[in-house]
Amino acid sequence: MTYKDLFLNSESESNTDMDILTLALDKGYVGRFLFTDKIIDNAINKLKNLEEHSENLAEECANILEQIPDFHIQVNKNHKNYIKRIKNQIDVGSNLNESTQNWQGIKTDNTYVLAIKSMPSGEWAGLNEFLFEAVQHATKIVIDLRDNEGGDSTMGIKIVETLAGQKVASPYSEVIRYNTPEALVMWINTLQKFMLTSNEQAKVILQKYLNKAEKDLNRALTQKHQQKVIKTKYEDSNIPILDPTKIFEGRILILQNSKTMSAAENMIDHFEYLPNVLKIGTKTYGCVQSGNIGFLILPKSKIAIQMATQFTTYKDNRISEGIGVEPDIALENGIDAYRYALTL
16 A cells, blocks of 8 residues: 655655654644644654654654644554553453454343444444344343444444434534645545455445545645635534434443543444433543544654544533543442443
């Protein structure tokens, strides 16, 4: 796979890796909408002063970038992420999914467990049938999102709306997306990377995203007055108040831990307005507001960088980035969230 480079000029060989990384951070990263200019500019200035031939360049970049409290930022080399985010070490058990699929359905008497360990694009085989049966027969549905590092939020929202029996409003207000060439190049790289490991159904969806991103990039490169930042309001203002007669009548228990992140946190957020939901475990990881994660390989050092090109705001202006989603029932270390849920 050949990924796109961020060219500062036509003589790309003259660009250093730090030239390219600081350009991405300055023009492609959406962080200026999350944090102060001082935080971003401080990181850029420190990166410019790094010695490019250092054997520890990946670690030195990570030490600088981890000062930005955006948990989607990563610095990888040789399959190792050098950014070390210190999260809570409270152990509330691991995801129950022991299958090779991204999700697994488990039935115990009148309790139906939906254990989801990742959120790929496309339909999830057998899920609709399992949910239909659960809504008909369960008195309690447990959704296990522990250790779920996210992916595509589409199916998570679909699950919420299936259990609600109707469309649901989200707690989100606005999406702020960078539309610069730098941001679009990194987003295209991410889509190309996803294509390598996706099934045929997911590839069809990803190809649509990729085609749009390529068109956006072409416009950004050829049109002088191309809009650099696009703000889009969430289109849920016309969704009516939830009809309680359509909502699943039993209890919905969500299991979460400090490794629940990104699209899995987005799914939890979409349960916010349902009255019969309890979140059990610990705070989640805290990387749901930044999104459309861009990907870039620095050509000389082969360090892989990822950073957000999109940011989502909440209707109540809360910040969850770097903080996480709080549980309704916080468990102490060593108490398994699933075992606890069975007692409710």
